Amino acid sequence: MSSRITESRNKNYEGLAARRQLGLTVILENVHDPHNVGAVLRSCDSAGIQEIYILYTQNNMKLKDFKIGKTTSSGAWKYIEVHLFDDREECFKVIKSKYNKIWATHLGEKSVGMYDIDMKESIALLFGNEHAGITPETLSYCDGNYVIPQMGITKSLNISVACAVSVYEALRQRIEADMYSDTYDESNPIHTARYNQYLSSHMQSLQNVKRERHHHVKKYSSK
Numbered sequence: 001m002s003s004r005i006t007e008s009r010n011k012n013y014e015g016l017a018a019r020r021q022l023g024l025t026v027i028l029e030n031v032h033d034p035h036n037v038g039a040v041l042r043s044c045d046s047a048g049i050q051e052i053y054i055l056y057t058q059n060n061m062k063l064k065d066f067k068i069g070k071t072t073s074s075g076a077w078k079y080i081e082v083h084l085f086d087d088r089e090e091c092f093k094v095i096k097s098k099y100n101k102i103w104a105t106h107l108g109e110k111s112v113g114m115y116d117i118d119m120k121e122s123i124a125l126l127f128g129n130e131h132a133g134i135t136p137e138t139l140s141y142c143d144g145n146y147v148i149p150q151m152g153i154t155k156s157l158n159i160s161v162a163c164a165v166s167v168y169e170a171l172r173q174r175i176e177a178d179m180y181s182d183t184y185d186e187s188n189p190i191h192t193a194r195y196n197q198y199l200s201s202h203m204q205s206l207q208n209v210k211r212e213r214h215h216h217v218k219k220y221s222s223k
Contacts, residue, residue, distance in 0.1 A: 005202065013202075014184035016079070017194035020050040021179065023122035024170055025099060027053045027091075029138050030129040031159055039160035040127075041080055047167040048180060050194070051081035053124075055091045057135060078201040092141040099124040105162055106134050106145040114146050119170035120177050127166075130159050 005013075026044055031037055031054070044052055085091035095102065100122040117123075126142060128134030139145070148157060148165055157165070174180060185191050 005199065009202070013195050013198045014191075015182045016198060017191045018182055018184045019048045019180045020194055021048045021174065022050070022190070023099065024049055024119070024167075024174075025051055025053065025095070025124045026163060026167065027055065027095065027102070027124055027126040028128075028159075029055045029126065029134055030058050030132070031127065033130060033159075036130065036158070036160045040163045041082075043160070043164040043167050045080055047171040048174075049080065049167065051083060053083045053085065053091060053095060055085045055088060055138070057086070057088055057138070058129075079198055081197075088138060088141075095124050096141075098122075101144075102126055102142045104128075104134050104139055104142040104145045105148065105166065106139060106142075107147050108139075108145045111145040111147050114148050114166060114169055117144075117146055117169075119173045120179065123170070125163070125166050125170070127159050127163050 024047070026040060026049060028037065028040065031040075037054070041052065083091075083094070085094075092102075102124045103117055104126040105128070126134060126138070128138075148162060150157070184195070
């Protein structure tokens, strides 16, 4: 346990590190709304996802302009690794080296229902742009497409909602398979690396708050 945090926060970080899922991730293609990205991060954190991939392939979308809606993410951005790419081939080369299957939320001739997918296996779930969906070029890297069951008039969901529904189906399947553990193992390098990441993020946040307070006091004392 680090002497720099409370016992309750320490237990929280240990449990968080133990529950993170190595074989589950999310990919976003050309999702430009920071609030949607923030909401996706929040859902992923809740489902125990450790990292996500964000791919920009449109000319009007640049990595330097990437932003996260920090309010909608509710702090999740501090505890999830975000990998940014503007090269499609390089992005999927990395993903395929770590995950066995890539499934896209896309309505096509061979699409299957979300409940027909085995999300207990090593899997990446792909979501597309808020308006245009997933590009054909990116779909070519996927192992299959799936649709989320809907019973209303509208036949589409907001990207962040579609992601939340999907990762919670993965959560349900993995809970039933007892794939989430609260047992933190200090001898496990993956557990300790995650714990140290969370601790570092927390300490950085404290430093930022301290810096802002100092700036605020200095600003008003100089008047």
